[in-house]
Amino acid sequence: MVSRSTGGKETTTRSAFTTQKAGAVNRLTLAPGKDTTVGIGQPLSIVFDRPVRRKADVERQLKVTTSNGTEGSWGWITDHSGRDRVDWRPREYWKPGTRVVLEADLNGTDSGGGWFVRDYRTSFTIGAAxxxxxxxxxxxxxxxxxxxxxxxxxxxxxxxxxxxxxxxxxxxxxxxxxxxxxxxxxxxxxxxxxxxxxxxxxxxxxxxxxxxxxxxxxxxxxxxxxxxxxxxxxxxxxxxxxxxxxxxxxxxxxxxxxxxxxxxNGYGAWNTPWAKWRAKSALR
Structure with a gap:
């Protein structure tokens, strides 16, 4: 409602407007826990609360750095819960002592099933073989x-x-x-x-x-x-x-x-041959 003065008289004009409904927020759960030491078979695993229909857009924002240049790949799978999940596993079991860092710069990214409203960081270390x-x-x-x-x-x-x-x-x-x-x-x-x-x-x-x-x-x-x-x-x-x-x-x-x-069903990615696992990346 806006009031104006015209020719000494005040008039009132009513107008209506709407704002676009905020999109659903997509959140995620990371494993393993931050600053933990894990075994040589542990993948980096991300489970999403809401569907990820724009997998390539999401995967582009996920950066994995290892202390020794470990070869690995993301693979999109369905979690036992039915939710979308993406795991990063090495070609072979990790080498003991490897330091792994994830930078997930997702803030503002549309997953196709919801928007991310924050970035995520985690890191972990590989223990004994x-x-x-x-x-x-x-x-x-x-x-x-x-x-x-x-x-x-x-x-x-x-x-x-x-x-x-x-x-x-x-x-x-x-x-x-x-x-x-x-x-x-x-x-x-x-x-x-x-x-x-x-x-x-x-x-x-x-x-x-x-x-x-x-x-x-x-x-x-x-x-x-x-x-x-x-x-x-x-x-x-x-x-x-x-x-x-x-x-x-x-x-x-x-x-x-x-x-x-x-x-x-847990972390069964090791049962998939390497070439088939790499093919599960949305960026291949």
């Missing part, structure tokens, strides 16, 4: 450090022939969760179990862990009789829990499994 090898056929798990096997323990994996089988391929240790409640109904297995489990180490979003399983002691090294996880004695689990690091790769083999760990 550790690989965990799980042989489901032999029912054993080995910790290999700097190419040398430092310990092997008997285990029991997922029960053959159905939904309780374990996954195979390379999974990356996502988190050391300690003592947690495991309920089979949360992973679609009905009322098979509901118990507190010690020394729990998460390998997939779908619920595969390595953990203490004293109730399965009769099967360690003899038979696979779990509901999909890789169980061992409490003493072995305690020692193993202390030895491994988030980001350590678990190379799992076996003849009767659910299949290969998917790229978005």
């Amino acid at each position: 550790q690989v965990v090898k799980v042989d489901l056929d032999a029912k054993r798990l080995s910790l290999v450090r700097d190419g040398r096997t430092v310990r092997t323990v008997p285990v029991s994996g997922g029960t053959p022939g159905g939904d309780k089988r374990s996954w195979r391929g390379t999974a990356v240790l996502m988190a050391k969760e300690g003592t947690i409640r495991m309920n089979s109904e949360t992973v679609g297995l009905g009322d098979a179990y509901d118990k507190m489990v010690d020394y729990s180490m998460r390998l997939t979003w779908s619920g595969m862990y390595t953990h203490a399983a004293p109730w399965n002691a009769a099967y360690f090294g003899r038979a696979n009789r779990s509901s999909g996880c890789i169980g061992m004695s409490t003493a072995d689990a305690r020692s193993f829990y202390d030895a491994v690091r988030v980001g350590d790769p678990f190379e799992i083999s076996g003849g009767d499994t659910k299949g290969v760990v998917a790229e978005g």
Whole structure:
């Protein structure tokens, strides 16, 4: 409403206007955490709150710098949650001691599903060269450090022939969760179990862990009789829990499994050949 004086008389003119509705804000979650030290299999992973339809525009704003010129590539995948995700992984496992820095200059960038309203920075360092090898056929798990096997323990994996089988391929240790409640109904297995489990180490979003399983002691090294996880004695689990690091790769083999760990089911990118992984970049 505007008032004017005309010929000594005041008149009032009404006008209306609208402002464009602000676009939706897109936010992201970064892994690993800032200033952490992780294993040689840990990718740099970004999960977006809202769809990313302009992937090339977003990827152009993501700069990865490593302390030793590590060759790597972004790859766009679908997270287990169904959200858009982009991971940066090296061609091969990281070299210990590598320093990795991400500069995501996204402020003002339109993802096609929302605008970014800030920039992001994170960095992390690669720890010791550790690989965990799980042989489901032999029912054993080995910790290999700097190419040398430092310990092997008997285990029991997922029960053959159905939904309780374990996954195979390379999974990356996502988190050391300690003592947690495991309920089979949360992973679609009905009322098979509901118990507190010690020394729990998460390998997939779908619920595969390595953990203490004293109730399965009769099967360690003899038979696979779990509901999909890789169980061992409490003493072995305690020692193993202390030895491994988030980001350590678990190379799992076996003849009767659910299949290969998917790229978005945790960090399954290592199961994709390098040429196919590079092709998942929006800038190739």
